[in-house]
Every structure is written in structure tokens, then in C-alpha cells.
Amino acid sequence: xxxxxxxxxxxxxxxxxxxxxxxxxxxxxxxxxxxxxxxxxxxxxxxxxxxxxxxxxxxxxxxxxxxxxxxxxxxxxxxxxxxxxxxxxxxxxxxxxxxxxxxxxxxxxxxxxxxxxxxxxxxxxxxxxxxxxxxxxxxxxxxxxxxxxxxxxxxxxxxxxxxxxxxxxxxxxxxxxxxxxxxxxxxxxxxxxxxxxxxxxxxxxxxxxxxxxxxxxxxxxxxxxxxxxxxxxxxxxxxxxxxxxxxxxxxxxxxxxxxxxxxxxxxxxxxxxxxxxxxxxxxxxxxxxxxxxxxxxxxxxxxxxxxxxxxxxxxxxxxxxxxxxxxxxxxxxxxxxxxxxxxxxxxxxxxxxxxxxxxxxxxxxxxxxxxxxxxxxxxxxxxxxxxxxxxxxxxxxxxxxxxxxxxxxxxxxxxxxxxxxxxxxxxxxxxxxxxxxxxxxxxxxxxxxxxxxxxxxxxxxxxxxxxxxxxxxxxxxxxxxxxxxxxxxxxxxxxxxxxxxxxxxxxxxxxxxxxxxxxxxxxxxxxxxxxxxxxxxxxxxxxxxxxxxxxxxxxxxxxxxxxxxxxxxxxxxxxxxxxxxxxxxxxxxxxxxxxxxxxxxxxxxxxxxxxxxxxxxxxxxxxxxxxxxxxxxxxxxxxxxxxxxxxxxxxxxxxxxxxxxxxxxxxxxxxxxxxxxxxxxxxxxxxxxxxxxxxxxxxxxxxxxxxxxxxxxxxxxxxxxxxxxxxxxxxxxxxxxxxxxxxxxxxxxxxxxxxxxxxxxxxxxxxxxxxxxxxxxxxxxxxxxxxxxxxxxxxxxxxxxxxxxxxxxxxxxxxxxxxxxxxxxxxxxxxxxxxxxxxxxxxxxxxxxxxxxxxxxxxxxxxxxxxxxxxxxxxxxxxxxxxxxxxxxxxxxxxxxxxxxxxxxxxx
RNA sequence: GGACGGCUAGCUCAGCUGGUUAGAGCACUCGGUUUACACCCGAGAGGUCGACGGUUCGAGUCCGUCGCCGUCCACCA
Numbered sequence: 001x002x003x004x005x006x007x008x009x010x011x012x013x014x015x016x017x018x019x020x021x022x023x024x025x026x027x028x029x030x031x032x033x034x035x036x037x038x039x040x041x042x043x044x045x046x047x048x049x050x051x052x053x054x055x056x057x058x059x060x061x062x063x064x065x066x067x068x069x070x071x072x073x074x075x076x077x078x079x080x081x082x083x084x085x086x087x088x089x090x091x092x093x094x095x096x097x098x099x100x101x102x103x104x105x106x107x108x109x110x111x112x113x114x115x116x117x118x119x120x121x122x123x124x125x126x127x128x129x130x131x132x133x134x135x136x137x138x139x140x141x142x143x144x145x146x147x148x149x150x151x152x153x154x155x156x157x158x159x160x161x162x163x164x165x166x167x168x169x170x171x172x173x174x175x176x177x178x179x180x181x182x183x184x185x186x187x188x189x190x191x192x193x194x195x196x197x198x199x200x201x202x203x204x205x206x207x208x209x210x211x212x213x214x215x216x217x218x219x220x221x222x223x224x225x226x227x228x229x230x231x232x233x234x235x236x237x238x239x240x241x242x243x244x245x246x247x248x249x250x251x252x253x254x255x256x257x258x259x260x261x262x263x264x265x266x267x268x269x270x271x272x273x274x275x276x277x278x279x280x281x282x283x284x285x286x287x288x289x290x291x292x293x294x295x296x297x298x299x300x301x302x303x304x305x306x307x308x309x310x311x312x313x314x315x316x317x318x319x320x321x322x323x324x325x326x327x328x329x330x331x332x333x334x335x336x337x338x339x340x341x342x343x344x345x346x347x348x349x350x351x352x353x354x355x356x357x358x359x360x361x362x363x364x365x366x367x368x369x370x371x372x373x374x375x376x377x378x379x380x381x382x383x384x385x386x387x388x389x390x391x392x393x394x395x396x397x398x399x400x401x402x403x404x405x406x407x408x409x410x411x412x413x414x415x416x417x418x419x420x421x422x423x424x425x426x427x428x429x430x431x432x433x434x435x436x437x438x439x440x441x442x443x444x445x446x447x448x449x450x451x452x453x454x455x456x457x458x459x460x461x462x463x464x465x466x467x468x469x470x471x472x473x474x475x476x477x478x479x480x481x482x483x484x485x486x487x488x489x490x491x492x493x494x495x496x497x498x499x500x501x502x503x504x505x506x507x508x509x510x511x512x513x514x515x516x517x518x519x520x521x522x523x524x525x526x527x528x529x530x531x532x533x534x535x536x537x538x539x540x541x542x543x544x545x546x547x548x549x550x551x552x553x554x555x556x557x558x559x560x561x562x563x564x565x566x567x568x569x570x571x572x573x574x575x576x577x578x579x580x581x582x583x584x585x586x587x588x589x590x591x592x593x594x595x596x597x598x599x600x601x602x603x604x605x606x607x608x609x610x611x612x613x614x615x616x617x618x619x620x621x622x623x624x625x626x627x628x629x630x631x632x633x634x635x636x637x638x639x640x641x642x643x644x645x646x647x648x649x650x651x652x653x654x655x656x657x658x659x660x661x662x663x664x665x666x667x668x669x670x671x672x673x674x675x676x677x678x679x680x681x682x683x684x685x686x687x688x689x690x691x692x693x694x695x696x697x698x699x700x701x702x703x704x705x706x707x708x709x710x711x712x713x714x715x716x717x718x719x720x721x722x723x724x725x726x727x728x729x730x731x732x733x734x735x736x737x738x739x740x741x742x743x744x745x746x747x748x749x750x751x752x753x754x755x756x757x758x759x760x761x762x763x764x765x766x767x768x769x770x771x772x773x774x775x776x777x778x779x780x781x782x783x784x785x786x787x788x789x790x791x792x793x794x795x796x797x798x799x800x801x802x803x804x805x806x807x808x809x810x811x812x813x814x815x816x817x818x819x820x821x822x823x824x825x826x827x828x829x830x831x832x833x834x835x836x837x838x839x840x841x842x843x844x845x846x847x848x849x850x851x852x853x854x855x856x857x858x859x860x861x862x863x864x865x866x867x868x869x870x871x872x873x874x875x876x877x878x879x880x881x882x883x884x885x886x887x888x889x890x891x892x893x894x895x896x897x898x899x900x901x902x903x904x905x906x907x908x
Numbered sequence: 909g910g911a912c913g914g915c916u917a918g919c920u921c922a923g924c925u926g927g928u929u930a931g932a933g934c935a936c937u938c939g940g941u942u943u944a945c946a947c948c949c950g951a952g953a954g955g956u957c958g959a960c961g962g963u964u965c966g967a968g969u970c971c972g973u974c975g976c977c978g979u980c981c982a983c984c985a
């Protein structure tokens with residue numbers, strides 16, 4: 001028997017076990033036909049990312065699910081990998097180049113991509129190593145990177161299939177344009193930010209009515225050079241007479257028509273809108289309806305071009321705004337300007353305002369939209385918490401085509417080739433395939449790459465060998481797909497979750513428009529989606545680098561251990577709510593590890609370990625005839641806890657899980673059962689039995705706790721001999737509540753419920769006695785004398801527990817009395833307990849204390865009487881409730897009488 | 909503007925389909941060298957459940973209105 005150190009040191013335990021698990025192939029996702037499968041694909045972190053608290057939360061949950069599934073005997077695949085993060089990585093490389101004073105065009109595409117690969121190779125994998133430090137049980141041998149060759153083929157294949165099925169088209173439309181990275185963005189990559197802007201009021205002179213003006217409000221005077229109309233609402237009586245006439249655009253000076261369009265808001269400002277079809281989405285639509293020319297005056301990099309006029313050429317949009325305002329003022333056309341708050345779209349990655357711009361791009365009409373809705377609405381895919389389903393459905397209801405081409409270099413290049421020297425606009429000059437044309441010298445490939453999400457939406461099956469799996473991959477795919485759970489944040493429900501569902505439905509089977517329910521069930525990428533909350537700081541602020549409020553998870557692991565951090569973060573995460581993180585809260589996780597360690601240490605010091613390698617061997621050492629109330633009680637509490645844990649897992653309620661285990665282990669097992677054990681261990685005849693029960697409880701606690709705190713539980717499992725040296729805890733399997741009850745009753749152990757409940761009475765008795773000691777400042781004395789008064793039955797019961805009570809209270813004597821006076825007493829359900837103070841009793845203090853008690857109990861009596869005196873209550877409330885109320889009234893009245901008797905005895 | 913979530917002890921949260929005197933952890937106060945653990949043990953103080961109204965024998969729990977905080981979607985220039 002190895003002696004256990006006094007304080008638990010995770011550093012001596014965690015790395016050792018992680019290595020052993022990995023070396024022994026414990027994380028390998030291996031098929032076993034006839035055995036239930038469980039699978040998760042990791043939300044791939046950015047290849048160059050580092051571990052954040054968000055990752056800790058997310059991956060801890062996945063690991064908990066995976067490890068629990070292993071314990072349930074399922075074959076588990078947790079498939080890891082990383083994402084190339086096209087625009088994010090691209091931006092990083094460009095930033096580096098800028099420092100060196102060169103652009104990507106100076107460097108050239110090939111060199112640029114090489115640098116991106118170097119960057120990925122160098123930083124890539126850091127985060128995966130960090131996940132190992134957290135204890136994540138991924139099948140690392142299957143690690144996938146979205147830029148790997150096989151994955152890239154999957155991306156091209158998906159594109160080609162969608163093209164062939166008519167979902168992909170090329171077109172010139174309004175796009176969200178990022179002037180910093182010079183690429184189009186999808187709607188989802190644009191975030192709206194409130195801005196303190198200025199609303200400028202200016203006037204345009206009416207051509208046909210010289211000297212008359214129309215007043216227009218705008219936040220963007222720098223676009224007026226691109227105005228090709230002004231618009232009013234068709235029913236706006238103020239302007240009815242001028243519709244069809246023209247106004248003078250001040251510069252470059254030109255006549256532009258006054259048109260009427262329903263899109264104009266009459267209530268806003270003067271109800272006159274300047275229409276700039278080339279630089280505003282709404283204006284673009286108005287322009288389309290009225291056949292207006294779209295005059296582009298802003299370059300892709302947000303500087304002004306020649307069409308803006310010679311004063312403006314080359315100016316940045318902000319400078320142009322100032323100049324335009326000044327010029328308007330000089331011309332006497334600026335009526336005023338006022339502070340104004342509006343929302344401006346920003347590029348998510350580059351964090352600069354986007355420009356709306358007409359641009360030729362590749363677009364995707366989403367496939368299987370209706371089926372994707374059906375899968376969630378009908379519950380084939382379940383969202384946890386459920387409420388996110390509404391969000392999801394709402395987005396799909398309003399879905400718009402997806403701009404999938406990006407004018408970037410790092411990413412999957414679009415598998416389209418154009419015949420050299422021919423018109424790219426004509427599809428007969430296109431070649432669309434995965435492998436490219438047979439005569440590449442006559443073709444040039446599209447320069448653009450695909451949106452990152454157009455690769456990660458294939459993640460659940462492209463990681464498993466789709467579209468051309470080898471034999472093993474095909475069997476794995478059949479076995480592990482659809483995956484069981486997906487764990488992610490609600491912020492990427494549209495970016496990723498919804499798109500993966502559509503991709504799964506479209507690609508995981510034959511091309512088909514409508515799917516039956518069975519087909520739907522086969523094709524969905526996952527059955528459950530668990531949405532985590534966002535990690536915030538104690539003040540509720542988002543974690544951010546600039547605020548410096550994001551702790552480094554590695555520091556936390558260093559301080560609390562991976563297990564401590566995991567337990568801490570899970571106990572603090574309310575279901576579906578954001579998580580307010582503070583380091584203080586992680587202490588609880590570390591503490592319970594230490595407590596666990598010491599409880600096992602106590603077990604080792606208490607007596608030699610017997611053969612603990614199976615539950616049956618342990619129950620064989622337990623005899624029903626030796627069972628006392630405490631044994632019934634702890635086994636009862638254990639079974640209740642197993643039930644709670646089971647239910648918490650089924651409902652993905654992780655804080656419920658930690659709470660149930662913490663409460664049972666700490667309060668019930670350590671604070672009561674182990675304390676009681678100390679008496680039993682003194683006697684050889686009860687010792688072995690008691691230790692066997694301790695072993696049983698510890699074993700089940702370790703098994704239940706293992707998914708949350710894998711390292712320490714593995715260590716202790718071995719130390720207490722619950723598994724042989726060569727095996728692992730995960731090989732044992734955890735019993736369900738029914739299995740546990742069956743095993744117990746198979747060993748002749750039946751829980752005596754009334755006996756178990758009597759322990760609650762003993763606990764109350766002990767607590768009350770301790771409180772009396774505390775009130776009289778005698779906590780440190782272990783030689784006080786206790787008296788009690790009780791009826792005959794309870795007297796016998798209490799006397800049979802005298803030794804334990806004396807031990808737990810810290811008393812040298814416990815004596816039954818017919819009547820007690822001149823001693824402070826406390827009323828409990830089974831007896832009244834008194835502290836023998838001889839002559840030192842403080843009557844005043846006692847009267848006050850009992851008076852308070854009496855007040856409280858009288859309130860309870862009154863409440864119960866009130867209810868029972870109400871005929872409506874007696875008539876309408878269920879019999880069970882009425883009976884309960886009667887019983888409560890009896891108990892309360894008895895207690896009240898007893899307190900009154902005590903008070904009378906004090907002369908009160 | 910629309911949708912959703914939250915508002916329960918100083919803090920963070922439980923409280924299932926309405927039913928005994930509303931719970932836990934942390935923090936706090938007091939007392940502790942009890943043969944596992946001070947990353948500990950014991951005792952205690954502390955909420956009337958955001959506001960108002962309604963349904964009901966009975967509401968933290970259901971309904972309505974309002975307020976504050978947060979998230980998402982849309983966006984009026």
C-alpha cells in the first residue's frame with residue numbers, strides 16, 4: 001500500500017495519466033459492430049489560435065460527454081482538427097507583410113500561400129497540445145486540418161456538385177465589401193455597430209423650378225457624386241407636383257430625376273432620399289426598379305475615383321466626406337448638420353466599416369432549406385436549450401443567397417477555370433471540376449477562394465472520408481455518422497450549425513430534392529446540439545484582449561489543476577446562460593479534488609484494502625445483518641445521487657451534475673458517513689463491513705465524477721484497487737440507477753427507507769446539540785453532558801446511538817431524563833435535547849432564544865391551521881396535500897407545546 | 909422596430925408539471941491543534957422571490973401590463 005500525500009498535487013498526477021491514456025489508445029474511436037456508437041466532431045479552432053476560456057468550457061463539455069459515453073460502454077469517437085480560418089489568417093499574414101513594407105502582390109500568390117502554410121505549421125497544433133493539457137480525450141490519430149489535401153477535395157467536390165445541381169451562380173450584385181482586406185463578405189461576417197455620426201442637411205435646386213430647393217438628409221455626403229436620382233414616397237403630398245422633374249446634383253453638376261418609390265420613409269427628415277445605386281443596398285434596389293445608372297465613385301480600397309471629380313480623386317472616404325461638406329457649404333447648399341446616432345456595418349475580421357459595392361461574385365442558393373427546418377422542427381435534431389431552435393428557424397425563413405467567393409489567397413481556390421482569352425461572363429467558357437481541365441495550358445483558374453464556412457460546413461462528414469472514403473472510412477462513416485452531439489456557441493448558429501445541417505442533408509446520400517423522414521434521419525449531421533453560454537468576466541463584460549480580463553487557461557490549470565478547472569467551470573455554468581467567470585470560483589473545483597484525495601487517504605489509513613476489483617466482490621463483504629441506519633441512509637443517498645446524475649446527463653444540465661456530486665460526496669459522505677465511521681472503525685466487528693460500504697460509495701463516486709475530473713479519479717481508482725494495474729477506469733463502466741439497485745439486491749442488500757430517514761432525525765439532534773454548545777461558547781469542550789427527554793420509542797432509538805451522538809457532538813455523557821429544568825434545551829422531531837450547564841444557565845439568553853423559536857413555530861402552526869380551516873381548501877385540494885397539512889400541523893403543535901413547556905420551566 | 913433570455917440572500921445561481929417554515933456554493937460573523945483534509949471542521953446571521961394587477965382554496969412557480977439588464981435579427985438615408 002502506497003501512502004497517500006496529505007495534499008493533492010495535480011502536477012504529479014495529471015500528465016502521467018494523460019500519457020498513459022494516449023499511449024494505450026484509450027481515445028481511439030474504434031468500431032465494434034453491435035455496440036452503441038457515440039461521436040462528436042470538435043468545432044475546429046483556428047489553426048493559429050491559442051486556448052481561451054471559451055475553448056475550455058466548450059471542450060470540457062465535449063470531453064465530459066465522450067468520457068461518460070465510454071463509461072456507458074459505447075464506442076466513442078471524438079474527432080479533432082483545426083480550421084484554416086481563411087480571412088483571419090490572411091489578415092495576419094498581410095499585417096506581417098505590411099511591417100516588412102511589402103504587399104501581397106509584391107510577394108505573389110505562391111509565396112504568400114507558402115508563408116501562410118509556414119505560419120500554420122508553426123502555430124498550428126499549439127491549441128491542440130493545450131487541449132491535451134486540459135485532459136481532452138480526442139482521437140488524435142484522426143486530427144484533420146481543413147487545408148489538407150483530402151479535405152480540400154471534399155470542398156471542391158461539394159462545390160462542383162452544387163454547381164451541377166444548379167445551386168451556384170455567378171452574378172454582379174450588391175455585396176458587403178471590406179476595404180481593408182479587399183474582399184467581399186457574407187452578411188454574417190458584417191457586424192452592426194452604433195456610431196456617433198453627423199446627419200447633414202443639404203438642398204438640391206429643382207431644375208424646372210429655379211430658386212426652389214429640395215432638402216435632403218444624409219450621413220454620407222461623400223457619395224453624392226454617385227447620386228443618380230432623388231426619391232420621395234409616391235403618396236407624399238408635399239412632393240407630388242415635383243415627381244418627374246429634376247434636381248441639380250451640385251458636383252459634378254448634373255441633372256438627376258426626382259422619382260417616387262415606396263421604399264422611402266416619409267417620416268424620416270424631409271422625406272427626400274438621395275439615391276446612390278452603386279454604394280448603398282437600398283439605393284441599389286431602387287435603382288434597379290427605376291432603371292437608374294449606377295455610378296461608382298468609390299474604389300475598392302475606399303478612396304475616391306475620377307468619377308467623383310478631380311478634387312476628390314484619391315481621397316479617403318473620411319476626407320472626402322469633409323471636403324464634400326465644405327464644398328456644399330461654399331455653394332450655400334449645406335443647410336445644417338447635427339449629431340446623429342446610426343448603425344454602421346463593420347467587417348468582422350478587419351474591424352473597419354464595410355462598403356456596399358456592386359461586384360461580380362459567386363453565389364450559392366442554399367440547398368435543403370425546408371428539410372433543414374423540418375429536421376429541427378420535428379425534433380430529429382434537438383437543440384439544448386430548445387429556445388435556440390426558434391432563432392434558427394427564423395434565420396432559415398429569411399435566408400438570402402450566400403456570397404461564397406472571397407478575393408483572398410489563403411483558402412480553397414474555387415474549382416472553376418475560364419478558357420483563356422474568352423469572355424468569362426459566358427458559362428460556355430467555364431470548366432467546373434474537382435481535378436481541373438485536361439488541357440490546363442488553355443485555361444486559367446478563378447483567382448478567388450471560398451468563404452471559410454463553405455469548407456467548415458462539411459466538417460461532420462468531410463473529416464470522416466467523404467466523398468471518397470476508403471473501405472475502413474466507409475464503415476466508420478456508416479457507424480459514427482450521424483454524430484451524436486455537437487457542442488458549440490450560439491454565436492455561430494447561422495455561420496456553422498445551420499449550414500452543416502443543410503450540407504449534411506444535401507450531400508450524405510443521393511442527389512434528391514425531397515427527403516423522407518428516414519432519409520432525413522440518416523443524413524442529419526448530428527442529433528443533439530448543445531449551445532454553451534458565453535464566458536464573461538464578473539462584471540458581465542465579454543472577455544477581450546484589450547480589457548485584459550481574459551485569464552490564460554494554462555495559468556489556471558497550473559493553479560487549480562486541469563480537473564479543478566474543469567469542475568470549477570462546469571459548476572459555474574448555468575444552463576443556457578452566459579457564464580460570469582472569476583478565478584475565485586475555480587477554487588471550489590480544486591477543493592473538491594483535494595477533499596476527494598483526502599477521503600481516499602482516510603480510507604487507506606483506516607484499514608487494509610481487500611479485493612475491490614468488482615462491485616460483486618465488494619458487496620460480498622457487506623451483510624444485510626450488519627446494516628444500521630447510517631448504512632441504509634448512505635446507500636439510499638448514493639442511489640438518489642446516481643439518479644440525479646443520470647438525469648443531469650440526459651438533460652445536459654452540467655451544473656446540476658456538479659452540484660449533485662459535490663453535495664453528496666462532501667455533505668453526506670464526508671461530513672456524516674465518514675464521521676460516523678470513525679466510531680465503527682474502532683470495533684473490529686463493524687470495521688470491515690463499514691470499510692466495504694465506504695469502498696462501494698467511493699467507487700461509484702469516482703465513476704460518476706470521472707467524466708468531469710478524469711485524472712484524479714483515475715489515480716484514486718487505481719490506488720483503491722478498483723481496477724487492475726493494466727486496465728483503466730473507463731473499462732469498468734458505470735452503473736445506471738437500475739443496474740446499481742439490481743446489483744445491490746442481487747447481493748441481498750435492500751434499502752430500508754424508514755431507517756434511512758431516521759438518520760435525518762439523528763442529524764437534527766446532533767446539530768441542535770452542537771448549536772447549544774456553540775451558543776454557550778463550549779464548542780471547544782468535548783466533555784459536556786447532554787440530557788434528553790423523549791417518548792419511549794425514541795428513547796430506545798437515541799440510546800442505541802449514544803456512542804455516535806456523543807462522538808459527533810463532542811459530549812462525554814448523554815442521559816435520558818424524565819424532566820429537565822435549569823438547562824438550555826432545543827426541540828427536535830424525536831426528542832428535546834438539553835445542555836447540562838449546572839448553575840451557569842443564563843435565563844435571559846435562553847428566554848430570548850426560545851422566544852424566537854416559538855415565534856417561528858407559531859407562525860407555522862397558524863399557517864397550517866389557516867389552510868385546514870378553509871373549507872375550500874379541504875374541498876378542492878388533493879387528499880395527499882390535505883393529509884400532509886394535517887400531519888404538519890400535528891408536528892408543529894407538538895413542537896410548539898414543547899417549547900412552551902421549556903419556557904415555562906425557565907419561569908418565562 | 910421584431911424575437912428571445914434574465915431580474916430569488918452581499919455575489920453567482922437552484923427551485924421540475926402551482927401545494928409543508930424558499931435552497932446551495934462563495935463571501936460574511938462566531939468558535940475550533942476532535943487520530944483524512946485549514947484547499948479543513950462546527951455553529952450562525954442574511955432573501956418575501958424586479959413593480960403592479962389578475963386567475964386560484966393556495967403563486968417565486970400560471971396570465972396580463974410595465975420597468976431595468978443582456979443577446980440575436982432587421983435597419984430610415
